[in-house]
Each structure stands twice: as C-alpha cells, then as structure tokens.
Amino acid sequence: MLLGELLEKIEYKLVRGTLDTEILNLVYDSRKVTEGSVFVCIKGFKINGHDYAKEVIAKGAKALIISEEVETESGVTLIKVEDTRLALACMSAAFFGYxxxxxxxxxxxxxxxxxxxxxxxxxxxxxxxxxxxxxxxxxxxxxxxxxxxxxxxxxxxxxxxxxxxxxxxxxxxxxxxxxxxxxxxxxxxxxxxxxxxxxxxxxxxxxxxxxxxxxxxxxxxxxxxxxxxxxxxxxxxxxxxxxxxxxxxxxxxxxxxxxxxxxxxxxxxxxxxxxxxxxxxxxxxxxxxxxxxxxxxxxxxxxxxxxxxxxxxxxxxxxxxxxxxxVKVKGRVEPVNISSKFSMMIDYAHNAMSLESLLTTLKEYKPKRLVCLFGCGGNRSKLRRYEMGEISSNLADLTVVTSDNPRFEEPEDILNDVITGVKKGKGEYIAIIDRKEAIKYCIENAREGDVIVLAGKGHEDYQEIKGVKYKMDERDLIRQAVEEIKAEGKTII
Known part of the structure; x- marks a missing residue:
C-alpha cells in the first residue's frame, strides 16, 4: 500500500519525501517497527513517540507521521499533522480497508x-x-x-x-x-x-x-x-x-x-x-x-x-x-445457582458509588438478610475502604470482610481499614482473610430468603499479591467451597 493511500482522509503537510513510498506496516509502538513501516509518533502521558525517531529509522521505518519537529535522516518521508492520534485512527481504517x-x-x-x-x-x-x-x-x-x-x-x-x-x-x-x-x-x-x-x-x-x-x-x-x-x-x-x-x-x-x-x-x-x-x-x-x-x-x-x-x-x-x-454477563450481577432457598451473585462493584447502588437495588427485593462479601485493593485510597465499609454496614445485614488484591500491602491492614468503616454502620460483620473461606462461610450459614452478593472481583480471574497475579476465579472458589461442604457431610439449604 502506498503512503498516499493511507493518508487519503487526513489533512497533512508533506514536509519531506514522497507519498509514493510503499508501506508494508503501520506502527505506533517503536518496538514493533520493521522494514518498510510507517511510524506514527504518539505523544502519550509518559512517553513521546517523537523521541524514538532515530531508533525507528534505524529499524527500517520509511516514513514518520509527526506533530512536532524531529531530527531524522534526509531519506525518510516526513508527514506533519495536527494530531497524530487522529491520524493513526484514520490511517488504521485505511490500512485495514475500512x-x-x-x-x-x-x-x-x-x-x-x-x-x-x-x-x-x-x-x-x-x-x-x-x-x-x-x-x-x-x-x-x-x-x-x-x-x-x-x-x-x-x-x-x-x-x-x-x-x-x-x-x-x-x-x-x-x-x-x-x-x-x-x-x-x-x-x-x-x-x-x-x-x-x-x-x-x-x-x-x-x-x-x-x-x-x-x-x-x-x-x-x-x-x-x-x-x-x-x-x-x-x-x-x-x-x-x-x-x-x-x-x-x-x-x-x-x-x-x-x-x-x-x-x-x-x-x-x-x-x-x-x-x-x-x-x-x-x-x-x-x-x-x-x-x-x-x-x-x-x-x-x-x-x-x-x-x-x-x-x-x-x-x-x-x-x-x-x-x-x-443474558448472563460475567461479573455483572451474575447469578450463581446453588440453592433455590437463597440467592447468590457475583458483581464487580469495587467502589463506594457502585456498591451503594448495588446494595440499594438488592434491598428492594426485601431479602430475609442481605449479605455482602467484599474486600478492597492494596496500594489504593484508604478513604475508599472506610466508605465501602460504612456503606455495606448500613445497607447489608451482614458484611463479610475479606481479601481482594492486596498488592504490596498486608491483607490484615486492609481489612482493619475496612472494619473501621464497617463499625460506623449498624450491620453485623465478620472478617475472614481467605476469600474462599469467606465464601464458604456465606454458603454454610445461608438462611432461606437470603440474598448474598460477592462484590469487587466480578469478571477478574486473578488475585494480585506482591506484584504477582495468581489465578483466582470466584466461580472456582464457590465450586470448591460447595464440594468441601458436601465432603464434610454438611447440607446446603
């Protein structure tokens, strides 16, 4: 494809070179530049693609799309545009045939x-x-x-x-x-x-x-x-x-x-x-x-x-x-069928606004008890923990405080912050650090007419600890909890 064909719906200025340059690849990541590429210099929040002009030319880029001045060799075509992100979008559409x-x-x-x-x-x-x-x-x-x-x-x-x-x-x-x-x-x-x-x-x-x-x-x-x-x-x-x-x-x-x-x-x-x-x-x-x-x-x-x-x-x-x-959307008030006597669902609500909206909605169904299990992520705002704890305690009859993604914090410290907020509300609470054990507690102690919501993880299938993401899907945790309860000779209502 000729460079001119990629630019057919863009306003631009040909600074140097020719539009008849044959283009084999359209790239905006300097690491992916290959021989015959056109490189679009995107100015991001932390990295400016214009700074990589010499590097991408050395890798074989034949043309550069720029919005500011760059130092380059004379044999490379330069196209100047007002906004390189907009240019990338229009060129991408052309590159893939609209x-x-x-x-x-x-x-x-x-x-x-x-x-x-x-x-x-x-x-x-x-x-x-x-x-x-x-x-x-x-x-x-x-x-x-x-x-x-x-x-x-x-x-x-x-x-x-x-x-x-x-x-x-x-x-x-x-x-x-x-x-x-x-x-x-x-x-x-x-x-x-x-x-x-x-x-x-x-x-x-x-x-x-x-x-x-x-x-x-x-x-x-x-x-x-x-x-x-x-x-x-x-x-x-x-x-x-x-x-x-x-x-x-x-x-x-x-x-x-x-x-x-x-x-x-x-x-x-x-x-x-x-x-x-x-x-x-x-x-x-x-x-x-x-x-x-x-x-x-x-x-x-x-x-x-x-x-x-x-x-x-x-x-x-x-x-x-x-x-x-x-319709069943992973992690969005996703129903989990365990028993006809109580309701359980998984939801991505992971901040105060979304948790309040979710619990307020579920209370409208007038459950026997509303049980909310959630945790908060590490290396994030403590204010969020206090707010979510207080909201859950005020709206849910029972709050089960557990671990989410502790990241580089100790899970106990995060739970203690959440509990500070929980204590401002009127609901009962229990803290169980291990998320599977917390889920198992909810199932074992469920009462007829309960609505139980597991909040915060939603569609996520991992738990982040000390910079490592470990596989953890709540659907698997629920299945494991149910199997353990049955293996122990206990019944689920």
Whole structure:
C-alpha cells in the first residue's frame, strides 16, 4: 500500500519525501517497527513517540507521521499533522480497508451500564441470526475467538484490526463499549457509528491522567453524538442535554420517569426460586411485556437500552424476549445457582458509588438478610475502604470482610481499614482473610430468603499479591467451597 493511500482522509503537510513510498506496516509502538513501516509518533502521558525517531529509522521505518519537529535522516518521508492520534485512527481504517463500512456499528457510552447492555444487544442480535462481534471492558469476541480486554476501548489500530477480522469471518454487526478516554484520544475516529448510545453519567474518571473536571468528562462523552448517524439517549439522566450539546445525529430517547420515545412502566420486581428479576411493560415505539432475569432498576435501563437499539434491526419480539432471559454477563450481577432457598451473585462493584447502588437495588427485593462479601485493593485510597465499609454496614445485614488484591500491602491492614468503616454502620460483620473461606462461610450459614452478593472481583480471574497475579476465579472458589461442604457431610439449604 502506498503512503498516499493511507493518508487519503487526513489533512497533512508533506514536509519531506514522497507519498509514493510503499508501506508494508503501520506502527505506533517503536518496538514493533520493521522494514518498510510507517511510524506514527504518539505523544502519550509518559512517553513521546517523537523521541524514538532515530531508533525507528534505524529499524527500517520509511516514513514518520509527526506533530512536532524531529531530527531524522534526509531519506525518510516526513508527514506533519495536527494530531497524530487522529491520524493513526484514520490511517488504521485505511490500512485495514475500512472494515466499519461493512458492518452495522453500535457504540455505547456512559458511566454505568455499558458492559451489560452490550452483552444484551449481542445476545438479541445473535439470537436473531445476525453474527455480531463485541469489543468491551471484559473481552473482545470475534466469532469463536475470545480475547481478554486490556482497556474498555482499545487503541484505534487494534479496533480496526478487530473489525477487519469480524468482517472476514462474516459478522454483520459489532457492539462496542466506548469510553470517554477512547473518545478523547480518538480511538474510535476514522469511521462513523451507525448507532451511538448514551446510558447515563456521574462524576467519575476525573484526575490528572483522565479528565480535568466533570465538564470535560461530559464533553468527551458527547463526542460520540457528533460521530454517529442515529443517537439513542437516556432521557432520565439529568445531564443528557449537556452531554448531547451540539449533536449532529438523528436522536431517539428512552426512559422510565421522563417522557421519551420508548418507555418502561408497570414495573415489578420478582424473586423466583433464588433468582431475582424484573418485569415491565413497554410503551411508545413498542408495546409488549418484558421479563429480565437480572435484578433491579439498572437492569430495566440496560434492557430498555438494548431493546431501543435492536428495534432498528426489525427483530421479532419473541426473539428479543428469549434473548433477554438468556443474558448472563460475567461479573455483572451474575447469578450463581446453588440453592433455590437463597440467592447468590457475583458483581464487580469495587467502589463506594457502585456498591451503594448495588446494595440499594438488592434491598428492594426485601431479602430475609442481605449479605455482602467484599474486600478492597492494596496500594489504593484508604478513604475508599472506610466508605465501602460504612456503606455495606448500613445497607447489608451482614458484611463479610475479606481479601481482594492486596498488592504490596498486608491483607490484615486492609481489612482493619475496612472494619473501621464497617463499625460506623449498624450491620453485623465478620472478617475472614481467605476469600474462599469467606465464601464458604456465606454458603454454610445461608438462611432461606437470603440474598448474598460477592462484590469487587466480578469478571477478574486473578488475585494480585506482591506484584504477582495468581489465578483466582470466584466461580472456582464457590465450586470448591460447595464440594468441601458436601465432603464434610454438611447440607446446603
């Protein structure tokens, strides 16, 4: 491929060299440069790609994409652009043959709900016979291939490579979680989404390496709605208009409390043989009853969002309803079937805001007891430990304090910090450092009508201790605990 072909949708200045340079590889990591590469100099938070100009030329780079001056040999082509991250996104799309144009692309942004909603959408589309890829926080799914995710939204080159693979195996659609960082850093530039979705927004991801304030966070979320054909937004979110300011897409809304194009009403919470779920009626653009085998108001919003998206694919309601009963998202109020007498679930809630939301939701089911097992990570804010301890003690009847990722701290010290917060609440508590033993305690001592939530680890399958990640999946810990209880001749109610 000629360099000029990679640059066809970019504004640039040819500083030196020729656009007729044959390019064999597109690279933004200096370690991956090979003979015939074009190297895009990305200026990151800690490393500036421009500093590696001489190194990549020595490795065989034939062209450099720059946004600031570099010292180079005269035989190398230099292309200057305003923003090298944006250039990388557009060049990546060209390098892989614009795969997004061959797919129906669905981008979901918001503080909460992205992961569960994306799995719901994929479940509905796949159930209707539309082969659908997924790019998200937990994993990337391309047909039978499942790739663990490093970031919610990968770098633009990686996204385009994934999209190209999806096209190659016959995918018709892709659903993608789109983070504010992904938008800010142009990771999803280079193509236009068919559908852009806004779930909700709360103050989050604000700090030196993310967003300077809530206003910037909202502004970055809103970038999606200047880069999609149809926008679908949560009308109940108080910041919706600010997030969507200046939107250029056709807009639809959904909600529960405020007037919207698609609404849920007649909401009922259900507990069936240890399984928690919700039913509601749709009105507006659609009219039928929905049952979701996941608990709480957030499950209504997530499913309502998924239905609002999939409505555009003319999928029959029976297929939608069937898919929603089958959805199971790893680590997101993920039900674990041990007994019909009590409910157990795994959830990723790992900060005060998410834990409070989760426990408040579960209390609405009026359990006999609400039991919350969680720990806090080491080398992180102590304030988070105090807050989570107090929240759990105020909302749960029993808090089981255990270990999470101690990292370079002693687990006992972390537990003591959590207990400081727990003691400010009114609930009972017990501390068991070993997570498997803590889970075993919850199962052994479960009472009929209990709701037990294992919080904090969610989809993670490791425990980090002293710089080493050891395999630890809560699903395995639950299985081991159950086997031990039975081996000891004890019964589970």
């Amino acid at each position: 795969p997004a144009e061959k797919l129906k692309t669905i981008g979901i942004t918001g503080t909460k709900g992205k992961t569960t909603t994306s799995y719901m959408v994929r479940s509905i589309l796949e159930n209707a016979g539309l082969k659908t890829g997924l790019i998200g926080t937990i994993e990337v799914i391309i047909g039978d291939e499942v790739i663990p995710a490093a970031n919610t939204t990968p770098e633009s080159y990686q996204i385009q490579e994934y999209l190209a693979k999806m096209v190659e195996i016959g995918c018709k659609c892709v659903v993608m979680e789109v983070s504010s960082q992904g938008l800010k850093l142009h990771r999803v530039a280079g193509f236009t989404f068919d559908y852009g979705i806004f779930t909700n927004i709360e103050p989050d991801h604000i700090g030196p390496d993310e967003h300077k304030d809530f206003e910037e966070y909202m502004e970055c979320k809103g970038m999606l709605f200047k880069n999609c054909v149809t926008g679908i937004a949560n009308a109940d979110d108080p910041h919706m208009k600010e997030v969507l300011r200046g939107y250029t897409c056709k807009l639809e809304t959904y909600g529960i409390d405020r007037q919207a194009d698609l609404m849920a009403y007649n909401i009922n919470l259900h507990s069936r043989e240890g399984s928690l779920g919700v039913t509601y009626q749709l009105k507006g653009l659609l009219d039928y009853e929905v049952y979701v085998n996941l608990p709480g108001k957030f499950s209504i919003y997530n499913s309502l969002t998924a239905i609002a998206i999939c409505r555009h694919f003319d999928i029959h309601k029976e297929e939608v309803l069937k898919a929603l009963t089958m």
